[in-house]
Amino acid sequence: MTLVESDRPASQRGIDPVRWPDVAVVPNRPVRAAVATRIFRRTVERLPLRVVEAGGRRYGGGSASDPLLQLRRPSSFFHRLGAAGTIGFGEAYMAGDWTTDDLTGVVAAFASHMRELVPAVFQRLRHAVLHRQPDAxxxxxxxxxxxxxxxxxxxxxxxxxxxxxxxxxxxxxxxxxxxxxxxxxxxxxxxxxxxxxxxxxxxxxxxxxxxxxxxxxxxxxxxxxxxxxxxxxxxxxxxxxxxxxxxxxxxxxxxxxxxxxxxxxxxxxxxxxxxxxxxxxxxxxxxxxxxxxxxxxxxxxxxxxxxxxxxxxxxxxxxxxxxxxxxxxxxxxxxxxxxxxxxxxxxxxxxxxxxxxxxxxxxAETLRRWRDRFEEQAGKVASLGFDDTFRRMWSLYLAYSEAGFRTGxxxxxxxxxxxxxx
The missing domain is CATH 3.40.50.150 (Vaccinia Virus protein VP39)
Known part of the structure; x- marks a missing residue:
């Protein structure tokens, strides 16, 4: 599979800017993106995960049998990650900035090491960096x-x-x-x-x-x-x-x-x-x-x-x-x-x-079956009026949940x- 960095507008990639405003627009946060890049690349070296970026850069602590995360648009991915943390990680998947053939495996690699991945200093700064839940x-x-x-x-x-x-x-x-x-x-x-x-x-x-x-x-x-x-x-x-x-x-x-x-x-x-x-x-x-x-x-x-x-x-x-x-x-x-x-x-x-x-x-088994059926029914989901961005979002939700239960x-x-x- 060829990985190509794309600068095409979101609308040309099938992302509705009205329905998905924060997915359609990539935030411009160069300093945070640079920090996120360093943290992400260093973090995945400690995980049973492989990463390949558009342009061919490869890294990660996984072997050939471990999940592969493909960064199609690294710049967009790191700007999203730097601007909004895990929200940006999810929005990057919704936008197609990254993809994988083993979505649950990728999420599980992070979930199983979540407690030790975030340094104590960043945990203490969580509320200064991440958004609070809206009052609405x-x-x-x-x-x-x-x-x-x-x-x-x-x-x-x-x-x-x-x-x-x-x-x-x-x-x-x-x-x-x-x-x-x-x-x-x-x-x-x-x-x-x-x-x-x-x-x-x-x-x-x-x-x-x-x-x-x-x-x-x-x-x-x-x-x-x-x-x-x-x-x-x-x-x-x-x-x-x-x-x-x-x-x-x-x-x-x-x-x-x-x-x-x-x-x-x-x-x-x-x-x-x-x-x-x-x-x-x-x-x-x-x-x-x-x-x-x-x-x-x-x-x-x-x-x-x-x-x-x-x-x-x-x-x-x-x-x-x-x-x-x-x-x-x-x-x-x-x-x-x-x-x-x-x-x-x-x-x-x-x-x-x-x-x-x-x-x-x-x-974990319940969710595996739900996710398999949901992805098998992609055509039916589309016929109900749900677009590709929604289907990627829902697949990530089901995979995220499955990984959470599978890893404890x-x-x-x-x-x-x-x-x-x-």
């Missing part, structure tokens, strides 16, 4: 609705291109070792749901609250057990399709899909489940989120909570940092740590953790929370 992305009641529209309301048909028949957008639990398991993803998703329903003691007659509807699969399986389900979402697209699927299953009398913010919930419930919803809450609203669960749960009840986790030190260091994921994928998002969850529970609720099951490797930089767990009977 705060997950207030109105802000959360706006943030949801930028992800979950993109298109139900988009999510259908890569999710399985259950339309479950969270980690599955496979039977046995997950890596390249022969099990159907839909079966592994149903196992995950059933495990969480079991943890919350959902059975015939249970009054169940689900915080975060998704596309309705958990509500359907809970109703099939005989539970009476109230499920909350602020995604119009998800609510519409969830109602259709619930009606098709003949369960409309047992499931009430409400277009309602979790903070506005009414009533008392025997059990609550919430799957990968806390990630969209924001750290400054965790007390509201867990306080709502506490308020809505009857004494003696249980909560089944599934949450993506990060190391507590990383959570605290990056809490206010504006990252590529927060800018383009999950505005206002924030991963929690197990320590942060326990601390919030102690300070703001009567709930306590009685069980925790971690299964990060299962998420990220984890996922199901927590069982209990409320005292008295």
């Amino acid at each position: 992305d705060d997950n207030t009641v109105e802000g959360a609705r706006a943030n949801v529209r930028r992800h979950y309301d993109l298109s139900n048909d988009l999510f259908k291109t890569f999710l399985d028949e259950t339309l479950t957008y969270s980690s599955a639990v496979f039977d046995g070792e997950p890596a390249h398991s022969p099990e159907l993803l839909a079966d592994a998703q149903r196992r995950k749901i059933d495990r969480l329903l079991d943890a919350a003691n959902v059975r015939e007659g249970t009054r169940l609250l689900e915080v975060g509807t998704g596309w309705g699969e958990l509500s359907i399986r809970a109703a099939q057990r005989g539970a009476q389900v109230t499920t909350l979402t602020i995604s119009i697209e998800q609510a519409d399709l969830a109602r259709e699927r619930i009606e098709a299953a003949g369960l409309s009398e047992r499931v009430d899909v409400q277009l309602r913010d979790y903070r506005m919930v009414h009533g008392e419930f025997d059990a609550i489940v919430s799957v990968e919803m806390i990630e969209a809450v924001g750290a400054n609203h965790w007390s509201e989120y867990f306080g709502t669960l506490d308020r809505a749960l009857r004494p003696g009840g249980r909560v089944g909570l599934q949450a993506i986790l990060q190391d507590d030190a990383i959570v605290r260091a990056t809490q206010d940092t504006y990252t590529w994921i927060r800018k383009y994928i999950f505005p206002g998002g924030q991963l929690a740590s197990a320590e942060a969850i326990n601390s919030t529970l102690r300070s703001h609720t009567r709930l306590h953790v009685i069980d925790r099951y971690s299964f990060g490797r299962h998420y 930089y990220l984890d996922v767990a199901q927590f069982t929370l209990a409320k005292p009977a008295g």
Whole structure:
């Protein structure tokens, strides 16, 4: 593959400057670019990674079997990296400034060494160099609705291109070792749901609250057990399709899909489940989120909570940092740590953790399958009106997430929370 530095305008490379203003325009930051160049080249010498630049320069600590990162437009890449750090790294991929045949492998090479790659002096200067998360992305009641529209309301048909028949957008639990398991993803998703329903003691007659509807699969399986389900979402697209699927299953009398913010919930419930919803809450609203669960749960009840986790030190260091994921994928998002969850529970609720099951490797396999399907369906995604820049962005998001779980930089767990009977 020939690598050629290109000065063509972004519009000639298929980048819409209106839709993608920060991708279409390369920042002019020569001093920062020079610093980024030196740091990047020195860093990759310590990684299982190979780099080749347009013009033929080769470096990196990887062998022939390690991933190859191809810098097609090194100047643009280093200016972006110098100007915006990891945001620039992601925008450079969206722009086609760099490419690779092993996207997950490239990201994993950085993720597996993330803690030692950034010198302590730069960690202390993080907030002086990197942007802070915009106030407009705060997950207030109105802000959360706006943030949801930028992800979950993109298109139900988009999510259908890569999710399985259950339309479950969270980690599955496979039977046995997950890596390249022969099990159907839909079966592994149903196992995950059933495990969480079991943890919350959902059975015939249970009054169940689900915080975060998704596309309705958990509500359907809970109703099939005989539970009476109230499920909350602020995604119009998800609510519409969830109602259709619930009606098709003949369960409309047992499931009430409400277009309602979790903070506005009414009533008392025997059990609550919430799957990968806390990630969209924001750290400054965790007390509201867990306080709502506490308020809505009857004494003696249980909560089944599934949450993506990060190391507590990383959570605290990056809490206010504006990252590529927060800018383009999950505005206002924030991963929690197990320590942060326990601390919030102690300070703001009567709930306590009685069980925790971690299964990060299962998420890596789930994401591998999603990414494979998404890339196989490139033509379908294009026919839905999503351009090449979006498809590169989404592929990077899925690969980034897969690499995080595969290297242990990220984890996922199901927590069982209990409320005292008295």
